[in-house]
Amino acid sequence: MKKRFLILILACLIHSCSKNDRGELIGVKSNKFFSDKPHGMILVPSGSFTMGPSNPSAVLDQNPSLKTVSVKAFYMDETEITNSEYRQFVNWVRDSVVRTELAVAAYYKIGEDNSEDDPLWDFMPVYSRPSDGEEKSAYQLYLEENGLGELDIENKTTYRLNWDVKIPWERSDYLDANYAAVLEGGIGPDLLEDYEGFFTPADSTPNGLRAFKTKRIKYNYRDFDSKNNKWSTFKEIEVYPDTTVWYKDFSYSYNEPMHNDYFWHDAYAEYPVVGVSWEQAKAFAHWRTFYKNQHQRKSRKNIQLVSDYRLPTETEWEYAARGGLERAEYPWGGPYTYDDKGCFLANFKPERGDYIADQILYTAEAESYWPNDYGLYNMSGNVSEWTDSNYEKAANDFVAGLNPTIEGSEENQLKVVRGGSWKDVAHFLKVSTRDYENKAKKRSYIGFRTVQSYLGEDVGFQENPNKIF
Template identity: 50%
Template sequence: MKKLLLSSIAFVFLLSSCGSKTKGELVGVQGKKWYPEKPYGMELIPRGAFIMGKSEEDIAHVLNAPTKTVTVRSFYMDDTEITNSEYRQFVEWVKDSIVRTKLAILADELGLGPEDGGIGEYAFKDADTTRMSVYDKYMMDNYSGMGETGYEGRALNRDENLVWDTSEYPDEYYSEVMDSIYLPEEESYNGYRIIDVTQLKYKYNWMDIEAAARAKKGSRKDFVRQEELEIYPDTTVWIKDFQYSYNEPMHNDYFWHDAYSEYPVVGVSWTQAKAFCNWRTKFKNDDQKSRGRQFVNQFRLPTEAEWEYAARGGIESGTYPWGGPYVISDTGCFMANFKPQRGDYAADTALYTVEARSYEPNDYNLYNMAGNVSEWTNSSYDPSSYEYVSTMNPNAVSQENARKVIRGGSWKDVAYYLQVSTRDYEYQDSARSYIGFRTVQDYMGEEDSTRR
């Protein structure tokens, strides 16, 4: 029987070959015509070579950035640092997913489905098998529930809006779930209960391509890593970073209040920034899938070389992103947000951070590549890395090295740290009131010279 089946398949193959429209010519697999699409809020940084490192005097005499000519490929970069508003979108998505998961699990335990109303309306999508495709049924029967909780792989129902007004909760089970995501009464004050942010965890998988490429043996699953971490910014950094200083208003309001929506997010560690990049990629590709479009490649943190190249804005051997060696313009205005004049924080019109789209952008139309907040890069910090990294797309990356490069200087730094070639670092699990980030995405396709 098996031989007969294989023979039939071979016969069908021969018939299909005879009727081919290629006429036997090598024409390649015909896919859809693809055009590069500029990501929202990003600028194209054209490929090129530049002299990386300290081309001017190394005032601090750290000797960690000798000059080296390197070349980088084209990439897109956010024109501003990631703002509080943008990071809140990530937090809200995670919160929404966790609440929906809790509702779906309880509905499943109670045996309730959409037809039962109340919490049943938030049951897993597979609760109603009549609307499932043959493929979805197959996947549910063979792969769902393969994990720690037994609910992995089951699709959430995102069609129903969540109800946040306590007076409109649909039933007691819904109330039970919603009550579980808030801090208990004894931890609340002024009659206001807030979300327990320690529950806002994001879980994702990634593949360690570097390790896989260098391994002599091992299956693919040996290099798949899983991450799960809390993603809410550490708002206490405004207190912890400055001893004997009154910064409670920033702790209380900076991340969540609309007054600071367009300011750069801070209090985010390197690992949280990486999680944001993964989520942004997933969020975009979920939409691409729903539209029947090809997936985009990943959003990620820039390498140290990419960051410096973009910060220079195409200006060779410039000290700052605007090129010149001075931090004051010809009209007498400071050109970035930092700590000038021996500690007069307010001399540049700002005491702390400023809105992400402040001051003049550099020649690549990127804002605040100097000052405001320092920015995480994907690269690990090694003071001697310039001696051994490649001259093509250089990147010193090590999973064992917890020190990650930060660039650009911040609102609390002196001008030296604003220089495009100055290197600094922080530990990957640390969060600071003066460190944020921006993301990049690789450019695919032919270079368009008209967009330079």
Template identity: 50%
Template sequence: MKKLLLSSIAFVFLLTSCGSKTKGELVGAQGKKWYPEKPYGMELIPRGSFIMGKSEEDQAKVLNAPTKTVTVRSFYMDDTEITNSEYRQFVEWVKDSITRTRLAILADELGIGPEDGGIGDYAFKDADTTRASVYDKYMLDNYSGMGETGYEGRALNKDEDLIWDTSEYPDEYYAEVMDSLYIPEEESYNGQRSIDVTKLKYKYSWMDIEAAARASKKGKGSRKDFIRHEELEIYPDTTVWIRDFEYSYNEPMHNDYFWHDAYSDYPVVGISWQQAKAFCNWRTKFKNDDQKSRGKQFVNQFRLPTEAEWEYAARGGIEGGTYPWGGPYVISDTGCFMANFKPQRGDYAADAALYTVEAKSYEPNDFNLYNMAGNVAEWTNSSYDPSAYDYVSTMNPNGGDQSNTRKVIRGGSWKDVAYFLQVSTRDYEYADSARSYIGFRTVQDYMGEEDSTQ
């Protein structure tokens, strides 16, 4: 028996030593290969230091941007503002998900599955136990009924195309669900019945890392205490075109600007800071869902830029420039305006644009970013405090006070005078507000260059 035991130990040792690829050396835990890609539609902004704030006279005498040398890390930034077309992709995804969820829930309540056809074709994937994975079955057995609705975590069937033509609805149950998504018949006119946009809500969770880090230092709180849950309507507020301007006829912009293909490449407006944050969360999820399907490592999150990142990117590497193109003038040598803004009192069209222009208009700055001045002002992740420059860090500075609902906007817009186009000018709006002259663009932290040998 003793000899048999020793033989077994020796055999196991032989297996572990001969089968080891490390040869007993400290080589580190081996994870997936990381092949970073340049995010689509983004430009790399290299790390660097710059003088943040107003190096020239502050004509408005606001005195909220004293000069300060700061350093920011490398990051990617959208080369244009997020367009109507890009934001519509978000809206369509939410509409699709809500529709499939409602169809799946009703199918589940009726006990109808794929084998029954009709609405059963849209049942939760785990409803077909012959196709459900071991994990799906485990989740159904152990977590069914948990959460706000009891259906959280169950996989939707996205293999079946949704049917929008009323003449092709497969059964009355499908018609019932679709009818619940549209505005009531009595509220429609001219024979047009539209989706009730108040039903288009995006729900997500995020971890308040800063609060968790500070609490852990004091030994307080558990992980769940710092998970924040958000749910909000994500359709742009198109009424801003009318509400922002009293005694002004802007009804055509209210009616057409967001949804019509003529404006697809124009910057989206009517978006609150909260909606912009939700878009960033969705964009991260949308990309990582694809990464997961291809067996690739997740990318890091898309987010709004900090105020310092925005100013650094807007300057385009030009030290002491007044505008993104550097010089102190808003008219070029050939007599053309360099951005979309209000150049003269009452004359919005002197720069060849009355409202917004296409996102890739005018010349980009030296980081190849378009409209960092004018067109639409842009949300940043930073909270506004007039004395922020006196206390924020000189490394990746950010005034990120969650309790402060005033959020910094930068760049000026089509309705602003030249002062607001200056790269150092600070302004703010409340996080839950939407305006016809505020949009946004996103950034992503840099994690290495693409491997050209692959």
């Protein structure tokens, strides 16, 4: 009898554990989500503001109309993207391109021999396949039955690159003659094609050192169009900044040192990157999302991926630039470009032809001058910044009042540029001044910063941990 009683109790416990919702609607169990602050970013709280100029001028202002709008919280880069940060992107793309070519060369040279003694073995494409004697999983059998899952060297989605092995760049460290042929160009003793190579000869570079062929550093990606529920075609973007902008933007002007040194020299590592188009800035944001999520997948199981990094909309940019100061003309609030000691508050051109009146001739370090009340540096001056929004002159008259923007189209190639730069007069530094540029253009005075949407409960201004009192 006692035994039956114990069995009955055990059965009740099992039943109660398997159906602990008691027939109630309790929702699906989920992990507690905490929004991690991205490195180098500042939280801009949700809020509303009056978009448009404080003192409209029909002559100077591109859009004198006013509109009250509301914006959801987001993270924004504390500074403009620097040369150092953009170099990380360029170097990753460079390494990816080289690893891909080495993987293809290794595949055709080694084939199915599985010769681990071959110098190119470590660069073989990586793909999932069962080991000898290992039983195939149900999914592997499904792939096999449908002609899927096999390595296709022409299709990069069927394999991964081996990032664990370092690329020997120095000629003295080359693995063998075949490896040298891939990097330097030409024909290797065991390779089937004549390789283009990745380096420009030393006698063709300004400093007399061999340099990587920048035209070969291309980032391939595609976007998902959520409105039409489809992927875009693959885009191939040359990511290296155009250093010739220092010549092109200023006729009859000696700017050769900036052309030669600005992007790659460590003296300018923390200066804002310039010479990048809107398309290159978009590619950077896509890579930043991919790079972070790649780390997320490797670090922990069941971890949620981060929201996309992207360019700010025009509205987000103006809202962030104001720093919570309604009707302010500049990020620092006042109507003047200098403080009570006569010191300029931003890097710009105070007078015609006088670039040095503010003590800085070209760009300044990205973390220069005082930040605004959100903690954001150089929202006015230094370099103008790309936004994600298309330019329409009368935008304020028809955009929505909630997170307004104007999306891109093939017909309109103009993108809104905000903030003014080191070569602009004070008018362009006003938080409401609108400017624009063709999205394919690259300038010595246009850079960018990225944003990331804040997920979860809205954060109001009083809760903003970044506010400077």
